[in-house]
Amino acid sequence: xxxxxxxxxxxxAGIAALTVVKADEEPIPGGHAGHDHGVEVGEPARSTHxxxxxxxxxAGDCSDHDHASETGGEHGHDSLExxxxxxHAGHDHGxxxxxxxxxxxxxxVGIAVGVAGPGAVELTTRLLGEVRVNEERLAHVVPAVSGxxxxxxxxxxxxxxxxDLLAVMASRELAEARASYMSALGRRELALVEYERxxxxxxxxxxxxxxxxxxxxxxxxxxxxLRAAEQTLHALGVGExxxxxxxxxxxxxxxxxxxxxxxxxxxxxxxxIVTGEVVSEDSDLLVIADLxxxxxxxxxxxxxxxxxxxxxxxxxxxRGLGISEVSGVVSFVSPIIDPETRTALARVVISNExxxxxxxxxVTADVSFERAHAPVLVPSDAVxxxxxxxxxxxxxxxxxxxxxxxxxxxxxxxxEILSGLGQGERYVEKGAYALKAEIVTSGLDSHAGHGH
Numbered sequence: 526x527x528x529x530x531x532x533x534x535x536x537x538a539g540i541a542a543l544t545v546v547k548a549d550e551e552p553i554p555g556g557h558a559g560h561d562h563g564v565e566v567g568e569p570a571r572s573t574h575x576x577x578x579x580x581x582x583x584a585g586d587c588s589d590h591d592h593a594s595e596t597g598g599e600h601g602h603d604s605l606e607x608x609x610x611x612x613h614a615g616h617d618h619g620x621x622x623x624x625x626x627x628x629x630x631x632x633x634v635g636i637a638v639g640v641a642g643p644g645a646v647e648l649t650t651r652l653l654g655e656v657r658v659n660e661e662r663l664a665h666v667v668p669a670v671s672g673x674x675x676x677x678x679x680x681x682x683x684x685x686x687x688x689d690l691l692a693v694m695a696s697r698e699l700a701e702a703r704a705s706y707m708s709a710l711g712r713r714e715l716a717l718v719e720y721e722r723x724x725x726x727x728x729x730x731x732x733x734x735x736x737x738x739x740x741x742x743x744x745x746x747x748x749x750x751l752r753a754a755e756q757t758l759h760a761l762g763v764g765e766x767x768x769x770x771x772x773x774x775x776x777x778x779x780x781x782x783x784x785x786x787x788x789x790x791x792x793x794x795x796x797x798i799v800t801g802e803v804v805s806e807d808s809d810l811l812v813i814a815d816l817x818x819x820x821x822x823x824x825x826x827x828x829x830x831x832x833x834x835x836x837x838x839x840x841x842x843x844r845g846l847g848i849s850e851v852s853g854v855v856s857f858v859s860p861i862i863d864p865e866t867r868t869a870l871a872r873v874v875i876s877n878e879x880x881x882x883x884x885x886x887x888v889t890a891d892v893s894f895e896r897a898h899a900p901v902l903v904p905s906d907a908v909x910x911x912x913x914x915x916x917x918x919x920x921x922x923x924x925x926x927x928x929x930x931x932x933x934x935x936x937x938x939x940x941e942i943l944s945g946l947g948q949g950e951r952y953v954e955k956g957a958y959a960l961k962a963e964i965v966t967s968g969l970d971s972h973a974g975h976g977h
Contacts (some may be wrong), residue, residue, distance in 0.1 A: 638920055639954030641946050644902030646934045648895040650832060652871070654823035654841075656886040659874065662815035664788045667808060669761045672696030672783060674802045679811070681796045685787045691811060692785045692798055699761055700780040703771065706754035709747070716740070716747035791815035816884075819877045821853070823890050824868040832894040833858055839873050840891045841882075848881045855892070897934065899941040900948060907954055908932065908940050909961045917946055918953040918960050925953060925960055 676693040679685060723740035726732040755768060762783060795812035804810060821841055825833050835855050842850045859870035873890065875882060908915050908930070916927040930945030946952055953960060 636956030646899045649891040652823045652890045657820040658884045664813045666811040670696040670698040671805045686790045689787045694783040695781045703780045709751040709754040713747035713751045716744040720744040821873040823871040901942040
């Protein structure tokens with residue numbers, strides 16, 4: 526019995542000793558024994574990549590851990606460094622946080638700092654449009670007489686020069702007109718011979734004056750008849766060169782054949798002609814377009830019409846097609862509004878020697894209508910959006926902080942700042958997107974650098 530009492534006293538004493546030891550030990554907050562993760566603002570952040578709380582060597586050797594953080598960590602990370610509160614402490618918007626960059630980091634992401642200043646804002650309006658053939662350089666080849674197509678010498682899409690032979694037709698109507706011309710030409714020649722003879726005789730007082738006058742009248746009538754026959758052939762599409770050669774080649778084939786020639790240099794864009802086809806005098810056989818210049822027809826809403834005038838500068842672009850922008854001026858503004866679309870037509874003539882501006886392309890046009898002065902003007906890329914508000918980044922200490930701004934007028938390349946950034950203040954002119962990306966991907970508060 527005495528032995529049992531002694532054993533119980535020994536057990537109780539052991540439990541008490543254990544309790545004393547536990548009470549004397551210092552608790553380890555968060556399990557990170559020996560580490561202080563609190564970081565002061567402006568101090569390089571400590572990398573926590575690869576840290577294991579259960580690893581005794583990591584937990585006990587703080588000097589090695591600090592050295593790894595200062596040199597970028599043992600994992601070779603070369604990302605932008607930043608300062609922030611302990612990730613276990615949560616965000617405190619009353620404290621500032623900065624995106625801190627080294628010179629190497631800034632050069633690596635292309636960050637450049639500029640000074641805010643005034644500039645000119647060229648206000649534009651964007652219009653939709655379509656490329657069209659320049660109808661002032663468009664020719665429809667239509668035969669002046671009916672007939673049968675005997676030869677076709679071109680293909681669709683082929684480049685032709687003014688005067689090139691396009692096709693040959695056979696026409697009975699043309700043959701009759703040529704025959705009339707040949708008859709008139711012959712009668713005129715005989716009338717001229719008779720007139721010369723009567724004139725010579727009259728000078729020798731060998732014929733009566735009336736005979737001389739009759740011969741001169743006959744020559745005049747023959748001239749009129751010949752000119753009428755010649756004009757008829759011209760109206761039927763026969764040129765001067767053909768008339769000159771007609772007397773030497775007045776066979777049956779030469780009388781019936783009608784040559785269709787290109788009225789201007791350009792591209793054959795339409796063909797409605799085949800060999801052996803019977804065509805009428807109003808058939809549209811070929812269409813030739815000079816595509817060295819094209820029209821761009823713009824659709825101007827009635828609300829914008831007052832801002833569009835002739836001679837205004839326009840920049841035409843076809844986004845996503847790899848075509849370089851081209852400049853032009855408004856050459857025509859229609860005085861009539863389309864009742865269906867409620868838009869008016871504005872036309873721009875642009876050069877198209879490269880052939881890239883194909884008729885039918887849909888394009889956009891930026892039309893300049895006002896040039897205004899802006900006290901503070903920055904590149905559009907310098908303005909970023911964080912939590913739904915526009916910001917710019919300004920240098921502060923060893924890093925940068927975001928500053929909310931109020932935007933004014935803007936163009937495709939620049940933006941006016943009404944408040945938040947003043948003249949003479951430094952700001953991130955290039956590379957602002959990289960700073961924003963670091964804030965988002967690193968988990969920094971999106972309002973880093975300005976407290977609430």
